[in-house]
Amino acid sequence: MANIDTTTDAGGRGAGQNALGGDNYLTHGRGLKSWLFTLDHKRIGLMYLVVILSSFLLGGIFAMLIRTKLLSPGNSALMDANTYNQMFTLHGAVMIFLFIIPGIPAALGNFVLPLLLGAKDVAFPRINLLSFYLWVTGALIALGSIVTGAVDTGWTFYTPYSTTTNTNVIAMVAGVFVLGFSSIFTGLNFVVSIHKLRPQGMTWFRMPLFLWGIYGTAILQIMATPVLGITLLLLIAERALGIGIFDPALGGDPILFQHFFWFYSHPAVYIMILPAMGIISELVSVFSRKHIFGYTFIAYSSIAIAVLSFLVWGHHMFVSGQSLLAGMIFSFLTFMVAIPSAVKVFNWLATMYKGSIWLATPMLYVLSFLFLFGIGGLTGLFLGALAVNVHLHDTYFVVAHFHYVMFGGTVIAFLGGLHYWWPKMFGRMYNELWGRVGALLVFVGFNTTFFTQFVMGSQGAPRRSYHYVSQFQPYHVLSTIGAYTLAIGLVIVAVNLAHSLFRGRPAPANPWGGATLEWQTSSPPPHDNFPTTPVAGDPYDVEAWTYDGRIGGFVKKAPAGQPAAS
Amino acid sequence: MGHELIGRLLGWASVQAEGGFWMPVQGSTGAVVVDRIFSLVLWVSVFFFVLIVSLMVFFVVRYRRRDARDEATPSPRHNTLLEVTWTAIPIVIVIVIFVWGFTAFLNLNVPPANSYEVLVTGQKWKWLFTYPSGHVDEDLHVSVNTPVSLVMTSEDVIHGFYVPAFRLKRDVVPGRYVKLWFRAVKPGEYQIYCTQYCGTGHSDMWAKVVVHEPGGFERWLEEASNFLKTMSPAQAGERLVRTRGCAQCHTVNGTAGTGPTFLSLFGHQVALEGGRTAPADEDYVRESIMEPQAKIVAGFQPVMPTFKGRLTDQEVTAIIEYLKTLK
Numbered sequence: 001m002a003n004i005d006t007t008t009d010a011g012g013r014g015a016g017q018n019a020l021g022g023d024n025y026l027t028h029g030r031g032l033k034s035w036l037f038t039l040d041h042k043r044i045g046l047m048y049l050v051v052i053l054s055s056f057l058l059g060g061i062f063a064m065l066i067r068t069k070l071l072s073p074g075n076s077a078l079m080d081a082n083t084y085n086q087m088f089t090l091h092g093a094v095m096i097f098l099f100i101i102p103g104i105p106a107a108l109g110n111f112v113l114p115l116l117l118g119a120k121d122v123a124f125p126r127i128n129l130l131s132f133y134l135w136v137t138g139a140l141i142a143l144g145s146i147v148t149g150a151v152d153t154g155w156t157f158y159t160p161y162s163t164t165t166n167t168n169v170i171a172m173v174a175g176v177f178v179l180g181f182s183s184i185f186t187g188l189n190f191v192v193s194i195h196k197l198r199p200q201g202m203t204w205f206r207m208p209l210f211l212w213g214i215y216g217t218a219i220l221q222i223m224a225t226p227v228l229g230i231t232l233l234l235l236i237a238e239r240a241l242g243i244g245i246f247d248p249a250l251g252g253d254p255i256l257f258q259h260f261f262w263f264y265s266h267p268a269v270y271i272m273i274l275p276a277m278g279i280i281s282e283l284v285s286v287f288s289r290k291h292i293f294g295y296t297f298i299a300y301s302s303i304a305i306a307v308l309s310f311l312v313w314g315h316h317m318f319v320s321g322q323s324l325l326a327g328m329i330f331s332f333l334t335f336m337v338a339i340p341s342a343v344k345v346f347n348w349l350a351t352m353y354k355g356s357i358w359l360a361t362p363m364l365y366v367l368s369f370l371f372l373f374g375i376g377g378l379t380g381l382f383l384g385a386l387a388v389n390v391h392l393h394d395t396y397f398v399v400a401h402f403h404y405v406m407f408g409g410t411v412i413a414f415l416g417g418l419h420y421w422w423p424k425m426f427g428r429m430y431n432e433l434w435g436r437v438g439a440l441l442v443f444v445g446f447n448t449t450f451f452t453q454f455v456m457g458s459q460g461a462p463r464r465s466y467h468y469v470s471q472f473q474p475y476h477v478l479s480t481i482g483a484y485t486l487a488i489g490l491v492i493v494a495v496n497l498a499h500s501l502f503r504g505r506p507a508p509a510n511p512w513g514g515a516t517l518e519w520q521t522s523s524p525p526p527h528d529n530f531p532t533t534p535v536a537g538d539p540y541d542v543e544a545w546t547y548d549g550r551i552g553g554f555v556k557k558a559p560a561g562q563p564a565a566s
Numbered sequence: 567m568g569h570e571l572i573g574r575l576l577g578w579a580s581v582q583a584e585g586g587f588w589m590p591v592q593g594s595t596g597a598v599v600v601d602r603i604f605s606l607v608l609w610v611s612v613f614f615f616v617l618i619v620s621l622m623v624f625f626v627v628r629y630r631r632r633d634a635r636d637e638a639t640p641s642p643r644h645n646t647l648l649e650v651t652w653t654a655i656p657i658v659i660v661i662v663i664f665v666w667g668f669t670a671f672l673n674l675n676v677p678p679a680n681s682y683e684v685l686v687t688g689q690k691w692k693w694l695f696t697y698p699s700g701h702v703d704e705d706l707h708v709s710v711n712t713p714v715s716l717v718m719t720s721e722d723v724i725h726g727f728y729v730p731a732f733r734l735k736r737d738v739v740p741g742r743y744v745k746l747w748f749r750a751v752k753p754g755e756y757q758i759y760c761t762q763y764c765g766t767g768h769s770d771m772w773a774k775v776v777v778h779e780p781g782g783f784e785r786w787l788e789e790a791s792n793f794l795k796t797m798s799p800a801q802a803g804e805r806l807v808r809t810r811g812c813a814q815c816h817t818v819n820g821t822a823g824t825g826p827t828f829l830s831l832f833g834h835q836v837a838l839e840g841g842r843t844a845p846a847d848e849d850y851v852r853e854s855i856m857e858p859q860a861k862i863v864a865g866f867q868p869v870m871p872t873f874k875g876r877l878t879d880q881e882v883t884a885i886i887e888y889l890k891t892l893k
């Protein structure tokens with residue numbers, strides 16, 4: 001072990017090793033077919049990564065077009081009002097249903113979950129592949145609506161607008177329906193994997209916190225998504241057959257749709273954020289070289305959040321005309337569900353206390369997350385307070401709030417996780433300097449874009465507006481400049497990562513000093529993940545690893561009295 | 567000069583200041599209450615945010631890894647007392663915010679008994695305000711220091727009635743009546759928006775609240791209610807087309823909007839869906855307004871709302887007279 005030269009590794013396995021030159025899951029089978037029909041969770045994870053990042057790009061292009069239009073308050077040569085309405089609908093639908101909901105679980109989760117469990121694969125590899133193709137089918141159906149009449153309802157599909165507009169709502173909704181099954185199957189697979197595949201030594205409270213995050217998410221995916229499915233079917237029936245369940249002219253109730261919709265879509269917020277919190281828990285410990293602080297609380301809070309998140313959907317409807325009593329209960333529970341998230345932030349901070357903090361790119365994303373998610377969470381207090389909500393609802397304040405949570409929280413954690421596991425996925429290190437520049441630009445660009453929107457919103461600017469009063473133009477201009485900066489930051493991130501695939505320094509097995517199992521196999525891992533079934537220890541025992549300058553990564557410390565070797 | 571900067575920052579962040587950094591002018595009694603709660607939440611948030619970020623920055627600077635082999639300094643992995651404390655304090659704070667937010671919300675929803683009632687109708691893409699006299703207007707006129715309650719409903723899809731200066735908002739739902747009230751405190755004009763997305767003209771669904779000096783409102787209403795008697799029928803018709811939302815879908819310059827143009831409509835043949843034609847005479851126009859779905863003009867969607875019960879005979883006649891002038 002001691003003399004490993006990572007640049008000329010010949011495919012050996014074990015700690016400290018790079019397997020690019022030898023057998024690994026990337027080289028295990030060749031040709032397109034070996035990818036399209038693969039049952040290997042790592043390859044499925046990579047395929048998800050490709051399609052999900054493509055969706056992110058598509059949604060991002062829509063966002064840039066929207067922001068460009070908003071530079072001026074009046075009509076624009078770039079797009080008319082109807083096109084604008086289709087743009088923000090597509091931006092929302094693509095980002096939510098195609099990117100953020102599957103993002104962390106399906107792409108990173110698929111790759112990492114079996115490795116974290118020390119397992120060969122997920123519990124049902126075939127269903128895993130099926131989920132992927134369901135995703136592709138759903139995405140094609142949904143995006144097909146762009147050609148046949150791009151939807152202009154907003155991603156929330158509120159009735160009766162969605163049942164009366166002449167755009168192709170049915171295609172979009174049918175696509176989302178199919179995507180829902182992809183999500184349900186992924187959740188099912190992960191729940192069973194976590195229950196059944198944990199290795200020797202890994203009790204529930206010795207699970208890495210990312211697994212807890214994914215577990216909470218999976219429960220939500222299984223329990224909430226069917227409600228969305230039924231709602232969307234009802235919407236299709238309403239449009240196609242006029243059954244009248246949401247139509248007041250036929251004795252239906254349009255508000256009922258909102259209840260159904262948010263009964264899924266609020267928990268969906270936690271489908272998006274729980275795995276992100278899991279990633280942050282892993283990263284903050286590794287890059288502070290310290291055991292995570294308050295493990296038990298963080299683990300339980302993931303489940304508490306998952307359960308409570310089913311009881312707060314009405315906070316999206318404070319001004320919709322629901323009863324005062326309902327408003328009161330939903331407001332109260334909304335404040336309560338905020339507590340576990342807030343306390344997690346304190347736990348992460350406490351983990352950094354007296355640590356040895358390494359400001360590598362993934363850690364920069366952690367700091368960025370704490371900052372942005374902090375703002376996202378605190379601005380939730382404004383929206384949870386009923387009387388203040390009345391003023392802020394459906395203004396840019398809400399737009400800013402959920403972008404701080406969804407982008408500042410989930411996407412930032414996703415980027416952090418991507419940089420963290422990248423060497424494991426591809427066996428290459430990216431350029432650290434450009435990684436940091438990218439992280440910084442994303443942070444600055446994001447804040448410029450969205451902090452401005454808080455101010456604009458509390459000043460009274462309504463969202464989803466093609467025209468706006470000229471008083472708001474300076475805010476919009478600043479916000480658009482921020483959006484371009486953010487885009488440049490993301491392009492740098494993408495180029496840096498892509499470049500590393502060809503030119504990156506070969507990665508050691510454990511470049512960061514993580515104590516979870518995925519770092520105990522070569523980078524990239526072999527087809528079967530581990531040469532021998534590993535035994536799990538404390539996932540946060542990072543102090544058991546020490547840096548070895550010769551391989552540019554971490555190796556397990558020798559038990560006292562023996563020379564360092566693995 | 568350091569003081570001055572801090573003073574200005576505080577000034578920006580203070581929402582009490584009229585038209586400050588965060589909030590627009592306070593035009594109603596309710597706005598004052600909402601702004602107080604907003605201020606409280608703002609300062610709580612600023613406190614916690616500064617706490618989190620300064621701890622984070624301090625730790626990063628203080629415990630920065632200088633050599634790859636550096637180890638962490640041992641410290642406890644959990645501390646029950648600390649964890650309970652930092653859970654309990656936020657719980658207490660959010661309960662205070664919750665109670666205050668809820669009581670103010672209750673107050674906003676229960677109009678005083680003596681309030682002046684105005685009927686608000688949302689339709690694509692225009693607000694209509696109906697006064698007790700029966701007069702319908704495109705702006706909301708009220709008297710200063712008088713509680714006004716709004717009874718709101720929609721003709722088509724959901725709209726959102728929003729007056730930022732009053733911190734007042736409510737979704738307006740077809741088939742339901744919802745009630746909301748306010749008391750304006752300063753004469754002037756305030757912006758009304760639609761906040762619930764409702765299609766093409768959603769962002770044009772603007773109107774004004776005009777707050778009159780004492781006595782001014784009654785004078786205005788008296789004058790406005792009599793326009794059918796004081797104007798010529800064609801003038802009155804022009805006004806009706808403008809203020810009742812027809813102009814949102816129908817132009818008078820020859821270009822088609824959501825509906826056909828009114829230019830050269832009267833007295834000509836209209837091609838209908840299904841290949842038939844109909845002469846555009848008085849009966850046809852009256853039917854188009856009262857039973858818009860009875861005959862659909864070729865090339866258009868059947869989206870026109872009915873105006874049965876919302877326009878009087880006299881008003882329809884005025885509109886017809888106006889259409890006759892559009893040659």
Ligand SMILES: [Cu+2]
Nearest residue numbers: 266269313316
């Ligand atoms: Cu929610």
Ligand SMILES: [Cu+2]
Nearest residue numbers: 760762764768
């Ligand atoms: Cu609207």
